[in-house]
Amino acid sequence: MDQNIRSKLRAVVLECRSLLEQSIKEELQGRFGIYASGKNGHLIIEDETRMGHLDREEQELRKALLDHLKLFGAEGQTAADALDQFIRETAFTWLNRFVAFKMLEARSLIRETISRLGNSNGFKMWLTEPGNEAHLPDYEKGDLPQNGRGEGPRQRAYRSFVFAQCRKLSEEVQVLFDPDSLPSRFFPRPRVLKELVDLLNDPNLTEAWQPGNEETIGWVYQGFNSEELEQAFREVRISKKKFEARDISTVTQLFTPKWIVQFLVENTLGRLWLELHPDSNLANSLSYIAPFDYRQKANNKGQRIKSVKEITFLDPACGTMHFGLVAFDLFVEMYREEMANAGKPGWPEKPPVESEGEIPAAIIANNLHGIDIDLRAVQLSALTLYLKAKTLNPKVQLKESRLACANVHMLDGDNLKQFIERAKLGPTHKRILTALQDRLKESEHLGSLLRLEEDIRQLIAEEHERYKREGRQLLIPGLAEQQFEVEAGQQKFWEKLESQIKQELDAFVRDHTGAEAEQTFFAGEAAKGLRLLDLMAQRYDVVVTNPPYMSARKMNAKLKSLMAASYPDGKSDLYVAFIQRCLNFTSPKGRVGMLTMHSFMFISSHEKLRTSIRKEAVIESMAHLGPALFDVGNPGTLQTSAYVFRQEEDPKVRQNAVGTYFRLVKEPDSEAKRRRFEEALINLRAGWDDPIVYRYSQGDFDAIPGSPWVYWITPGLREVFEKFPKLGEIAQPRQGLATADNFRFLRFWWEAGLDRIGFGCKNTREAQATGKRWFPYMKGGGFKRWYGNQEYVVNWERNGAEIRNFINPETGKAYSRPQNTDYYFRRGVTCNRISSKLFSVQTIMHGGFIFELSWPRCFSGKDNIQSSWE
Numbered sequence: 001m002d003q004n005i006r007s008k009l010r011a012v013v014l015e016c017r018s019l020l021e022q023s024i025k026e027e028l029q030g031r032f033g034i035y036a037s038g039k040n041g042h043l044i045i046e047d048e049t050r051m052g053h054l055d056r057e058e059q060e061l062r063k064a065l066l067d068h069l070k071l072f073g074a075e076g077q078t079a080a081d082a083l084d085q086f087i088r089e090t091a092f093t094w095l096n097r098f099v100a101f102k103m104l105e106a107r108s109l110i111r112e113t114i115s116r117l118g119n120s121n122g123f124k125m126w127l128t129e130p131g132n133e134a135h136l137p138d139y140e141k142g143d144l145p146q147n148g149r150g151e152g153p154r155q156r157a158y159r160s161f162v163f164a165q166c167r168k169l170s171e172e173v174q175v176l177f178d179p180d181s182l183p184s185r186f187f188p189r190p191r192v193l194k195e196l197v198d199l200l201n202d203p204n205l206t207e208a209w210q211p212g213n214e215e216t217i218g219w220v221y222q223g224f225n226s227e228e229l230e231q232a233f234r235e236v237r238i239s240k241k242k243f244e245a246r247d248i249s250t251v252t253q254l255f256t257p258k259w260i261v262q263f264l265v266e267n268t269l270g271r272l273w274l275e276l277h278p279d280s281n282l283a284n285s286l287s288y289i290a291p292f293d294y295r296q297k298a299n300n301k302g303q304r305i306k307s308v309k310e311i312t313f314l315d316p317a318c319g320t321m322h323f324g325l326v327a328f329d330l331f332v333e334m335y336r337e338e339m340a341n342a343g344k345p346g347w348p349e350k351p352p353v354e355s356e357g358e359i360p361a362a363i364i365a366n367n368l369h370g371i372d373i374d375l376r377a378v379q380l381s382a383l384t385l386y387l388k389a390k391t392l393n394p395k396v397q398l399k400e401s402r403l404a405c406a407n408v409h410m411l412d413g414d415n416l417k418q419f420i421e422r423a424k425l426g427p428t429h430k431r432i433l434t435a436l437q438d439r440l441k442e443s444e445h446l447g448s449l450l451r452l453e454e455d456i457r458q459l460i461a462e463e464h465e466r467y468k469r470e471g472r473q474l475l476i477p478g479l480a481e482q483q484f485e486v487e488a489g490q491q492k493f494w495e496k497l498e499s500q501i502k503q504e505l506d507a508f509v510r511d512h513t514g515a516e517a518e519q520t521f522f523a524g525e526a527a528k529g530l531r532l533l534d535l536m537a538q539r540y541d542v543v544v545t546n547p548p549y550m551s552a553r554k555m556n557a558k559l560k561s562l563m564a565a566s567y568p569d570g571k572s573d574l575y576v577a578f579i580q581r582c583l584n585f586t587s588p589k590g591r592v593g594m595l596t597m598h599s600f601m602f603i604s605s606h607e608k609l610r611t612s613i614r615k616e617a618v619i620e621s622m623a624h625l626g627p628a629l630f631d632v633g634n635p636g637t638l639q640t641s642a643y644v645f646r647q648e649e650d651p652k653v654r655q656n657a658v659g660t661y662f663r664l665v666k667e668p669d670s671e672a673k674r675r676r677f678e679e680a681l682i683n684l685r686a687g688w689d690d691p692i693v694y695r696y697s698q699g700d701f702d703a704i705p706g707s708p709w710v711y712w713i714t715p716g717l718r719e720v721f722e723k724f725p726k727l728g729e730i731a732q733p734r735q736g737l738a739t740a741d742n743f744r745f746l747r748f749w750w751e752a753g754l755d756r757i758g759f760g761c762k763n764t765r766e767a768q769a770t771g772k773r774w775f776p777y778m779k780g781g782g783f784k785r786w787y788g789n790q791e792y793v794v795n796w797e798r799n800g801a802e803i804r805n806f807i808n809p810e811t812g813k814a815y816s817r818p819q820n821t822d823y824y825f826r827r828g829v830t831c832n833r834i835s836s837k838l839f840s841v842q843t844i845m846h847g848g849f850i851f852e853l854s855w856p857r858c859f860s861g862k863d864n865i866q867s868s869w870e
Helices: 002-028 058-072 077-106 123-125 137-143 153-170 188-198 205-211 218-237 244-251 257-275 322-341 354-367 375-392 416-421 428-442 443-447 452-469 481-485 488-511 517-537 557-566 573-584 604-614 651-654 670-685 698-703 715-723 764-770 797-804
Strands: 034-036 044-045 313-315 368-372 404-405 540-545 586-597 617-626 640-647 660-661 693-697 731-734 745-748 773-780 793-796 828-831 841-844 857-860
Touching: 002 034, 002 188, 002 205, 002 218, 002 604, 034 058, 034 077, 044 077, 044 793, 058 077, 058 218, 058 557, 077 153, 077 188, 077 205, 077 218, 123 137, 137 153, 153 715, 205 218, 205 452, 244 416, 244 640, 257 322, 257 517, 257 540, 257 586, 257 617, 257 640, 257 660, 313 322, 322 354, 354 368, 354 375, 354 604, 368 443, 404 517, 404 841, 416 428, 428 452, 428 517, 443 557, 443 573, 452 517, 540 573, 557 573, 573 586, 573 604, 604 617, 651 698, 651 797, 660 698, 670 693, 693 698, 745 764, 764 797, 793 797
Parallel strands: 313 368, 313 540, 368 404, 540 586, 617 660
Antiparallel strands: 034 044, 586 640, 617 640, 660 693, 731 857, 745 793, 773 793, 828 841, 828 857
């Protein structure tokens, strides 16, 4: 989809959102007497005695909404905020449904439903079908008289038709089309409906709805959230506000370029397939796979031949399933190839499905898994896969999917107690459910990073130990006692326990239909929690994602605390923790494909992370993208890398593994990077070298202190690090003075005057003895070798008394940071901390300078600069 269509789509989505939200607000205030005060944001609820104009159905709807707002108030959210959230979710739900109808119509998967509203052919045919006879007279009556919502008889009949369509679709995509959900009951009024459909019918958007453009759903999601994203970043930038839990899904949303998706999917799932089946014809169609000798790599002797139906793929931050779309297409070809080769050497004896028409349902039921912190994204993921499957086979029946929302709210109170008493569950069930409830409170912050399965596994082990201490057996039908000693046995125990709890939850929901909203909500959220745990408890052959990026300085206090406790080596950024989590999700020999910031590859604070990665995985391939992959914000600051890891237990194999690296850091934008990457692949397949391609042994990273992943250095440069002493061994680097107000404390030397400057001091004692105010200061500047940037002087009178006493009056803490003062005025070598040019240093042979924080200086232990470089 080109940029013009994406821009038009974003504008239309924002206009639709505004239209729907304003309409819902007006209806809630004007008809239901529920609105937020403009002055203080408090929720105003008019007295029920003033609601005589509402019919019985509308009175029940008003009560259901108030119960809903009360539920979220119990979690600490203000009623006004809960109302805003409900309005936003309702607008999002109906917009998504109408987008889905447009895309389903374009694929001829449903009869015309919305494109001409009441004149749609699908509506007219529905009126004539058995069971809909009661609506035909309403259609014939026309548009008058109108009810309180502005609906005439014909519009009411049309509303019933749309609900019938939703109910039918909910059999396969319930998360989006559930007609009984609260947002469903706020159907757009006729005027709004017409404006909405007119916007979606814009001829400039025709291509967006067509088959092959399933990624339109992702652009709708991004467009809907775009203004909130901009506002959230503006507040962080201007007011230094931290991102709250509700902001996480919005501010960490980046739509991955399709060629990067293809690179990661082909080099994980595609590479796995070629290793399983070296004779696969798919080798010729995987155009983005890094060349490797898969015929030599394959060694399946003595191993059970794995069917495609058993290969599992997870995106733990799935958004709208962008990676899943590309994986779906690849899985289709894998199924077809296995069907064609079933019974041959190296292939399973039986085909994975009976017919090609069963492939889409098999992929969704067995292969593709997705988790996201945002329920709206899960809705759209379900729609994305539904469209993909139905496009391939319109008659396919989709009974189940492997999607879960990682934001679950099992309310406190008596709900869990009532459920356990009603279900007559034993103490084991009670303890496990209570633990599940406690841990899920953190899900709105951590999402997929919540290690829920580890907590439950530990709890199951504790239950087993409890029964052993008491001299009893924890008997579960079909499960031997000794099986508890292994993880697989614990997994079977949990599966049986989960099955029992799910059955009781279903019964609980049936028994409480029409009961208190709190009980129904509890049952629904508990089922969501079990579904999430089910996905988290599995281990996957392939895990691929573009995780959220958020540095610790932008996290709220709760999230920062959870990250420090759960991911001490990854607490600096969400993406770093996701690297660890994705490796945790993979099975032995499984692969991880990710697009993240590239900082973890180099900086010293991530040395432990790099070590831990290399202790369990090998780096198979990498497209090092550098700046400007994303055209958002400041493209130069968002520097990225796409890479593939493979789990490997053998330390020798890990150490000697040779990865393929594509260095794409100089190309100016995503399109240029794609073209250069494709050019490099063409050269490699032709047997030619390419200057941006590097083959690097994983063990060679250890040549440089800290083991940064500098794959592009030459063998000669690496040998320098291996043979010669390190700079830190002969000249220790030190950081210097941070004044916190350079305008106040610095001058150019000609401003201060030579007679007021203390030249040639050897230490701080000599400087203080001079009685001078100003002293030479090495602040930095432009690129220079090997001398220069000596224009500044700093106020260090009376040993820096004024700078040392530059205090924050509110906290009592010093603004300034005089560091390593014993090294002031000594001879040394100074260099820039950051430079886009070549390395440069300035040598201060005679000393006499104070140096700045951002210009660290190296000092020889012998105070002899010449010896430091010999």
